[in-house]
Amino acid sequence: MKILSLDTSTEYMSLGLKIHEDFYSINIKAGQTHSEIVLPEINKLLSEHELNTKDLDAIAFGRGPGSFTGIRIACGIAYGLGYGASIPVIGVNNLLALADSSGKNKVISVIDARMGEIYFSAYIKEDKTFSAPIFEGVYKPHELPQLKES
Template sequence: MKILSLDTSTEYMSLGLKIYEDFHSINIKAGQTHSEIVLPEINKFLSDHQLTTKDLDAIAFGKGPGSFTGIRIACGIAYGLGYGASIPVIGVNNLLALADRSGKNKVISVIDARMGEIYFSAYIKEGKTFSEPMFEGVYKPDELPRIKESGWTLIGNAIETYKQEMKDHFGQQIENLIDGPIEVVESISKLATPFIKNKIFELIHAEPVYLRNKVAFTIEERKALNAI
């Protein structure tokens, strides 16, 4: 099975290519240039492996939460390429992809939502699959959910910004911290594979995940924040 995976939900653009049992990936700090470089980079990435989109079995992408613009870019590119090649498209929740990337069984995924907020979800792995997300939502750092038990792994780019707040909130419940830029395209490909194998291609599996309707402060709100 050959699957192209992509993620543009952060300032990095990540591409992955599963070719049977092998996996290849690239990670580029794109900043605000995702829309300009993603298609040329995909074409080059496929060409480097002597492939075109017609050779793929499916395309998987990070459907959020994350950067509003980045999610829309990934969704649009995946749909466009998938439609052109007549292959299925599967979206994977980025919080779940982080949990899988951690390699742990009890995971709290946190993504910087900007505007002083955090995208949050907790997962427990049962066998080979994760539970339904717990407390999935967007929160202020001082309003994060209370979780039970200890032995949790905390993963995601929100740690860099809110490390102290999270340490104060969870205390000894956190056993491991995994922060910094984290590439999740291999996990996106892995989590999409069962849907592809079982031919489950419902539209809900490719819809973007925003978790909030408000994606930016108004001019008045920015002025008020700057005055604080």
Template sequence: MQILAIDTSTEFLSLALWLDGRVLSRDIHAGQTHSQQILPTLRELLDEANIELTALDGIAFGAGPGSFTGLRIACGVAQGLAFGANLPVVAVSTLQALAQQSGADKVIACLDARMGEIYHAAYEKQNNAWIEVSAPALFKPEEAPKVTGNDWVGVGTGWLVYPEVLQTVYGEQLREMPKPDHSSHPTATSIAELALPTFEAGLARPAHEAAPIYIRNKVALKMSERVNR
């Protein structure tokens, strides 16, 4: 199975080629330049692998939650490439991608959603598969949903922006807090790993069905709302 995976949900541009278990990847702090860098970087990756897009089995992308602009870029590029190469697509949750790359079995994934909020989900691995304990949703950090049991690991930029608040919410249930490194953003490698079973089962979708997972309906606060917060 040979898969291209894309994520632009944060300030990082992450690309990976899954080539029958071998992985070639790029993770670049792109800031606001994802759209300028994604296709040249993809070309470099394909050249390194000595493979063309049409030889792949499909394209996976980080569907969200995350940056509105970033999600549109990943979805649009995945859709456009898939149309051109006649490939199916798989949309992967960015929060589940964080859980996948954590190395833990009980994960509370939080991405900074700006505007004083976080994108939150909780997952537990059972029989080598992720079970959704708390579905992806938008919360103020102090209102993050409770979980049961201990040995939870916190991952994602939400934990880096609101460490004290989330520590207060989960307290001794936590085994580990995240560190400020690149593992705090979803990687295309973890997206490829999560998408692989769907591709193998023949359940990938046609390109026209690709869609982001926004969660939040509002991009920004009105001026009156900012004053009143």
């Protein structure tokens, strides 16, 4: 299976390419230049592996939380490429992806929401699947919900 993933919801532009069991990635501190660099970088990543979008099985993108403009960029590019190649497009919750990448069963995911706030969610993994998010939302750091020990 070949899957292209992209995330432009933070100051970093991240691309991933899964080809069967191998994974390749590009991470660039893009600031506010996501819209300028993401398509050339996708082309570069696919070209390095002698692929084009029609060779892909799916495209995934970070659907937030994060920068509203950044999410729109990733969503627009993912759906545009997916439509053109007639392949599925999958929106991925950034907090859940962060939790999953930890390899742990109990995880608190936090992303800077700027302006003194954070995106926050807690997850518990049971039978290789994360529960529905606990307290997912935007909080001021001093107003975080209390989590019970279990």
